[in-house]
Amino acid sequence: MLEGSDHEAALNEVVGRYAEIQKDLDLSADVVAVIEADLRGRIESRGANDSQFMDTMKASGEDNNAKVIAAAFTKKGHPAKYVNPGEAGMLLSDEFGNAEVLSESFDQLAALKNETEIVVFPGFFGHTKAGEVATFPRGGSDITGAILAAAVNAEEYENFTDVDSVCAMDPRLIDNPPPIECMTYREMRELAYAGFGVFHDEAIIPAVRAEIPIRVKNTNNPSAPGTIVVPRRDPEHGSVVGISSADGFCAIYIDKYMMNREVGFGRRLLQILEDEKISFEHTPSGIDNMSVILRSSELGAKERAVVDLITRELAPDNITVEHGLSLLMVVGEGMHYTPGMAAKATGAFRAAGVNLEMINQGASEISMMFAVKDEDRVKAVRALGAAFFS
DSSP, rough: TOOOOOOOHHHHHHHHHHHHHHHTOOOOTTTHHHHHHHHHHHHOOOSSOHHHHHHHHHHHHHHHHHHHHHHHHHHOOOOEEEEEEETTTTTTTTTTTTTOOOOOOHHEEEEEEEOOSSEOOOOOEEEETTSOOOEEETTTTHHHHHHHHTTTTTTOOOEEEEEOOSSOOOOSSSOOOOOOOOHHHHHHHHHHHHTOOOOOGGHHHHHTTTTTEEEEEETTTTTTEEEEEOOOOOOTTTTEEEEEEEEEEEEEEEOOOOGGSSSSSSHHHHHHHHHHTTTOBBBBBBBEEEEEEEEEEHHHHHHHHHHHHHHHHHHOSEEEEEEEEEEEEEGGGGGGOOHHHHHHHHHHHHHHTOOEEEEEOOOTEEEEEEEEGGHHHHHHHHHHHOOOOO
16 A cells, blocks of 8 residues: 555455454444445545555554444443544654654543543544644553543453463563562563563553553453552562563673772763663673673674774773673562572572673662573573472
8 A cells, every 4th residue: 555556456355354243243334334435535535645554554453443342331331432642632752663652642631531431532543733643652542542541541451361370470481480470660661671571561650650550350350350550559568560571682791900990980880871772771880890791683794893982982991792681580579678589599500500790789779681692591580489489
């Protein structure tokens, strides 16, 4: 369609699928007519901006599905109302495909709490101030839900997925990991840092800022209690809420005698990465050495240039780059002020024969980060699981 090829066959196929759904749900054929008119209108209104047109077409799925769902609720005796995000006040920046909500949206969307019918609000998109459709980045529907929860000051934001609850460890690596009943925003963020997450953690920022509890539930088993994410909780002393892991990291190791006396060394090192538009994950350091942990995909083809810049501008005694690292995070509010937590983890690694490449504890003392070789990742995760969840 972007290339200007004939779209009629594809359009008819999509409309035909909606017609099948309409018949299965015993809805009026009017809903299909509305959807077809909507799709044709999107195509005919195409302008010169391909990114904006792509957003318009991507948003059509959630938008038109919401119309079907509202009609189905009403048919079943539960009066429901489809709400168009743009008309309701979901105003976004004009960064098509990567839009952000504008602050004035919240006051306008707050009016939705006065609706007496079930509100069916499509996710993933909104409108710019110019009235053009724009979509959020990855996790867009989660972003919409969090924005609406914050706007109406909801008691709780329920985020439905395909699991009964969030697991304390990756079930692909561990058989029958324990479920997490409750965790804090901080714990969720720390775990998400190393690949842990049922939904995109950045997507729920509006609900987090409004301190609205978030409950993760299963679409296919809504009676399950799920996992609730709260601003604060009183954990059991010494308890761990979850363990996460992710591969695909690398580390830049820098040695320089008397580094600690060189004012601004760390700042200049990070400035080099910033100038190359590379974000970093951790910066463990010693008196004469400093390490920077990055995602290998971030460094990529820039590795040679970065090493040359560090060599030229910081004159280190030695610099090496090590690839093939995995990060493991042990997280829990109950770890705060608890002695022996690191010893428990390192003892588990020793018993499993896992060599530690690096260890770092967050300033909040609710997390410990360990770096191991990629080939030791699964063995390391299982060792930590046995130590903390046996």
